[in-house]
Amino acid sequence: MDSIARQHQWQAILQMTEQLQQLSVDESWQAMNELGARRQAGLEDFFAVPVSLKEAEEVAAGIQQILQSDQRLINRGRAHQAEMSDAVKKISGTRQAIRAYTHIHTTPT
Template identity: 50%
Template sequence: MNAMARETQWQNIMQMTEQLRELSTQEDWQKMNEVSTQRQIKLEHFFASSVAESEVELVAEGIQKILHSDQILMQISQKQKQQISSEVQKISSGRQAVKAYGQFKNA
């Protein structure tokens, strides 16, 4: 693969990283999962061949950006998971209250 094709491939990976951040703000978790899987495949393909000396700096900077972005995405996902868990608990409590009221009413 020539240098131009690899650079394009790397730019695509970085664009996907930015897309993941945008999708997280939109809370489009399904699309995030799809893009994340696609990006992982592209990363594996990119690193299947050695990084050329001319690419080292660009790739190193990109890796740092990916790591930072992924860390932020993990935090956002964790907060979302906690919110969903809290909502599920509220629903469960509500159902228990309705059930208890129904039993009380029928007694």
């Protein structure tokens, strides 16, 4: 693969990284999983060939960008998970209150 093709390949990986951020904002979790798998395959393919000295600086900067982006994704995912957990707890509490109310009002006196 020539250097221009590798540069395009690397840019595509970085573009997928940016798209993952947008998908997380949109809470498109399934699309994120699919794109994440494609990006991982792209990374594996890219790094199957040693990085040349000529591309090392650009690749190192891109790796930092990917790591920072992935950390933001992790943080956003954890926040969403906490929100969902709180919502489930609230629903569970409401369900228990309804059962208690129903039990009190259906028990013969």
